[in-house]
Amino acid sequence: MRTLILAAIATLTFAAPAFAGPVTLKANPVDSDGRVTLGDLFDGAGGASNVVVGQRAGPSIVFEAGQLQSLARQSGLDWANPTGLRRVVVRNAAMAPGASAEVTSNPAAATAAPVVARPALARTAYGERVINRNDIVEVAYEVGGVRLTISGRAEGNAAVGQRLAIRNLQSNRVIDAVATAPGQAAAGPAARASTQQLAAR
The missing domain is CATH 2.30.30.760 (SH3 type barrels.)
Known part of the structure; x- marks a missing residue:
């Protein structure tokens, strides 16, 4: 019986995710291969850094903050979301060199296309x-x-x-x-x- 109890404890110990403690969301989360990991998102992810939480098919992928907290928690990480963010955008590292923070609390900003400056038109086009x-x-x-x-x-x-x-x-x-x-x-x-x-x- 003692052997069975010890074996059960050992199984639970190794099955549980390694606890890495509180983590901090990166100001500009990016990934380089389309596989978004906890290490791409958080500073201090430790042994959970290589855990894949999403696949980026386009130039960016958007996570709901609550979803991200749950995914982090499953791997033993604690992200408190102290600023109350609603969404987090992860971009392709090759397309966002030196980009500013991509964390956003504005839902529309996650999908907004870049604004390209255009010369002023002599008159307003019909239909605009x-x-x-x-x-x-x-x-x-x-x-x-x-x-x-x-x-x-x-x-x-x-x-x-x-x-x-x-x-x-x-x-x-x-x-x-x-x-x-x-x-x-x-x-x-x-x-x-x-x-x-x-x-x-």
């Missing part, structure tokens, strides 16, 4: 949004050579030539207008003319 909901828009009303302008709040999004509703900030009435440029719209005959000109392009 120029007015967003809740933007303050200057609405021009021109008839018989008389031009009036008011300021209103956009009730929706619009590209050049698209119709949208503008709420007059003074009277609270809704005006039917057409987007003509960023932050600008036309109402009345001018709106119809703008729509016809764009349709003829």
Whole structure:
């Protein structure tokens, strides 16, 4: 019986993951071969450094913070997530040399594509949004050579030539207008003319 008890204790001892104590998430976790390990993610992973927790198929892989804590715990590591992160991004080391921290608490940032600077265009292309909901828009009303302008709040999004509703900030009435440029719209005959000109392009 003594031998059986000792054998059971030995089995449990070797089956349990080696306890490495508290670990710290790396500021810029990267991997080089598509196999994401605990060593890629944490400083102080010790004997659990080579434990694979994910396969990166593209330029990056995203882990939910709770999922990462569970995976670490299964290997005897304790990550407290002291800053309350929601997601952790691991990138291909070859594509992120000297990159800044890839740890994020913003869900959208994990999938956001890099922003590429482009030269300013001479005019806004048709179909490109120029007015967003809740933007303050200057609405021009021109008839018989008389031009009036008011300021209103956009009730929706619009590209050049698209119709949208503008709420007059003074009277609270809704005006039917057409987007003509960023932050600008036309109402009345001018709106119809703008729509016809764009349709003829």
